[in-house]
Amino acid sequence: MNEIILQCKNIKKKYKKKNHYHIAANDISFELRKGECLGIVGESGCGKSTLARIIMNLEKVDSGEVIFNGKNISNIKGKKLNLVYKEMQMVFQDAIGSLNPKMTIGESIKEYVCSLCSLTKEDKEEKVDKLLELVGLPIEFKDRYPHEISGGQCQRVAIARALSSHPKVLICDEVTSALDASVQAQVLELLIKMKEEFNISYIFITHDLALVSSFCDRVIVLKDGNIVEEGSVYNVINKPKCEYTKLLLKSILLK
Helix, strand or coil: CCCEEEEEEEEEEEEEECCEEEEEEEEEEEEEECCCEEEEECCCCCCHHHHHHHHCCCCCCCEEEEEECCEECCCCCHHHHHHHHCCEEEECCCHHHHCCCCCCHHHHHHHHHHHHCCCCHHHHHHHHHHHHHHCCCCHHHHHCCHHHCCHHHHHHHHHHHHHCCCCCEEEEECCCCCCCHHHHHHHHHHHHHHHHHHCCEEEEEECCHHHHHHHCCEEEEEECCEEEEEEEHHHHHHCCCCHHHHHHHHHHHHC
16 A cells, blocks of 8 residues: 555635635545545535645645645745645646746746756756656747647646656646646646656546546545545445435536
């Protein structure tokens, strides 16, 4: 059994909205093992993206702990947090929005490489070229701007940037939902390739159980900030216990 690399322990998070509280995470606990792909599935507003942001320390927990490499990272800052970001990265749904429109693709990747690694100027250029090649983009793309390439190509750039520090964990938050089916398949194929080559552990966040079935080892189903079902992908998809999971599966068949 592969060792545990990431744990969420009793994560709680709520937001005040006018006269009531919205519960985004209600005592959520789970584990991620080395080389594993864990799917987190649920409808919009169920808390899955909030959970991802909590893991990345972009949101603070109300209570609970995020344990990475055996250390509580829930409230760390500064240099300690930068050390975590060398080993854990996140790719967002809005790839184009995550890139600076005034910077070329090469500059965007290089900026990330510079912040996470100590390399010479020549080494940085070489690393940018290798990262573009790794995600299947021509080297000449480094001189283009985000608006000059497609959404799928921007998502590949975002993945290249995230891979620049050779992370142990990569969180993918709805990375294929804005893409058409053929491009979606290409991005998934790329993520699978990265998993096999570098033994990366993934948290794959989506609303689509069909995607989970083709990519993940285990899956957690979230509803209203609660885990309503979890288990192997095979068991959750073929032997669902929760009515909510059954509804999600039914929605796939109706598409």
